[in-house]
Amino acid sequence: MYNYRSLNGLHILSASSVIPSCKEYVHVLVEGELETEESELEKCIDDATKKQDFQGLEPFLDNDIYDSISHKCSKQFLNKIDKLICQGLDKGELKNVSTLLNVLQKHGKNINILGEVGFPAMIEYSLVQKMVTWFEKAKGFLENNTNEKNNKLTILFEDFFDILMVVHDTSSKGKIQILENFILRTCALATDKNINIYIQQEAVRKLNTMLNAMPRDIRKKIISTKEMLHVMNDMGKRILEAGDYDLQVAITEALCRMTSEKQRGELASQWFSMEFISNAFKGIKDSEFETDCRKFLNQVNGMLGDKRRVFTYPCLSAILDNYELQIPADDNLEEFWIDFNTGSRSISFYVAADDEGNQWETICIPEEEVDTYIIEEKDQKKVLIIHVNNPISVDTKEGDKITLHFDSALEIADAVSKVYGATKCKGFTRKNAMSVAKTTVHVIFDESGSQVLVPESQMSSLNEGSKLDEKGYALHRHYKTQMALNQKADKVDFQTVKSIVSFLLSKK
Incomplete structure (x- = not known):
């Protein structure tokens, strides 16, 4: 693919077979370093703009030899990238947009704009503000592809969040701008039940990474806003209907990262209208998050009965x-x-x-x-x-x-x-089936997350008392009833018992 030849002690690499639209450019390897007199990267961006030819950009992703090159670019370079990405999103050319995002992610650290190098330079040229526009345009595709699994869309958002994290990690200024512009937007993305779960999983994973490194003063500033408190309420509701355990865990983790244990005690009743669930959430300890979260979500999903996902x-x-x-x-x-x-x-x-x-x-x-x-x-x-x-x-x-x-x-x-x-x-x-008399047992989770066994014959009396009152607060009383029934159930012979079929507790 590459044609190396020696000339007066210099090693020459011809790029003509790699980038047809940039044939006139030759990389010269001198003392182990690749140098380029002109910006091949920006030339290929120009070709993509004029000819809609993105093939010239593919070698920048496929070949490591470009990783050490300093890409000299004009002051208009970022505007050219912005224009191409916006046009691609407007036309639905998601693959081309992903290519541009990947090129920017991989080579952004080596872009030289009038002597200023890397993402810090592009941040000064309003990179984050342009990313907000890209995000909003891409989100429009999600609204038109409600809850459908679209691989191109999923890849697009993975690529977007990858470069978002690169900018976030570049400098304190980049971090602050990303947090201020994308924490609320990412939370809102995670709460929309019409958006594909795989995209939401990626969004919340990146959200938790950002929250983990968020400075305390920025956390206080962002989390205390009226808009943020509202979207946190929506995140609590999303946990109940997410339909994916990993997504439930990630949203629960985000709520825990955004608040102290004391704040959770104050806000949990707003996030979860059912007292039993809010109490279970309050029981999550940071030091035992994985296991406490498992107990909490087992209770949440079990209480949803036939509505569980x-x-x-x-x-x-x-x-x-x-x-x-x-x-x-x-x-x-x-x-x-x-x-x-x-x-x-x-x-x-x-x-x-x-x-x-x-x-x-x-x-x-x-x-x-x-x-x-x-x-x-x-x-x-x-x-x-x-x-x-x-x-x-x-x-x-x-x-x-x-x-x-x-x-x-x-x-x-x-x-x-x-x-x-x-x-x-x-x-x-x-x-090897045997004829054995079986008693069907409903297994539910008590307040500690342990299993409670209730025989089928006693479920009718439990269900009569399991309807939620008008305010939706009867769950704690029902669990006490279940514990009492479990004590009776211990006296019954259940050799094949442990059938998990939660009883229905829903508003009527």
Whole structure:
């Protein structure tokens, strides 16, 4: 692809075969450094503007040899990039926009504008203000593609948030401008139920990274505004309907990062109208966030009954091909939880990484990656076997089959069907089945996040008292009722018990 030749001790690299529109430019390698008399990057930007030819920019992404070049650009360079990105967004040419964002992200640190170098120089030329315009234009596409998974849109927003973080990390001025212009916008993006979950996940991940590094004075200034308090209320509501456990965790984390534990006690009742849920949120400790958040969200999703969009079941074991995956090492983690996410149409769970740092690794199996699945019942266990199209990697292990073992009494089939649909199911088989009298039990989560067992025969009396009053505050009383019923249930013989089917608690 590259043609090197020696000339009087100088090594010459011809770029003619790489960038047809920039044939006249030659890179000269002198003493290990590439120098260019004129700005090849800006020339290719000009070609893209005049000829709509973006091919000349692709080598800047594909080849590392450009990484050490100082790109001399005119004062109008950033305006040219801005014009191209805005035109691309207006015309729906998302791939071209992504190319421009990636070029800017990769080479921005080496751009030289009249002697001023890198992103600090572009910040002085109103880069962040231009990014606000790009964001608002891109958001218009989300409104026209309500909750649809559009790979080009997802990639576009990933690229945008990548460069946003580069600018954020460049300097204190860049950080302040990004925080002031994008914290509220990113929070609002995460609360809109019509926006694709994968884009929201990316947005909230970057939001939490920004919040983690936010100076205290800036935090106080931004979080205390009326607009921010309103969007935080919307974030609380979004947790209830998100339809994806990882997104629920990320939004919960953002709310915790934006407030102190004392402030949460004051604001939780505004975020969550149901007293039981607000009390559960107040119980989240920063030092035990992962496990406390699990208890909180298990309660939230369980209380939603038939309206829930995340179904969570305890798993007995998880196997990748022939390699058994391990539950994360945490004394406060009571179960090996598996989340069935109907919003993102995925199954996800956390496993222990192989390193010695007690790290958690996420495994997510989206519907589009599933080839087939089958549910078997054998040896008093329900076994979900998922065959995927592309291998799943966990540390050094890799495989194309995930096997999840559950207690035989758990009704997982409906949850799997809601996530993956019925067409990919290759059957439900029973092996070594025995004729055993079973008592169906409803498993609900008490205030500590532990499971409470209630027999089917006693659910009618519980449901009669489970309707919310006009103000929507009866949940705490209902849990006390459940605890009492659980004491009675302990006297009943439940050899196959543990069926998780939450009772319906909804406003009527």
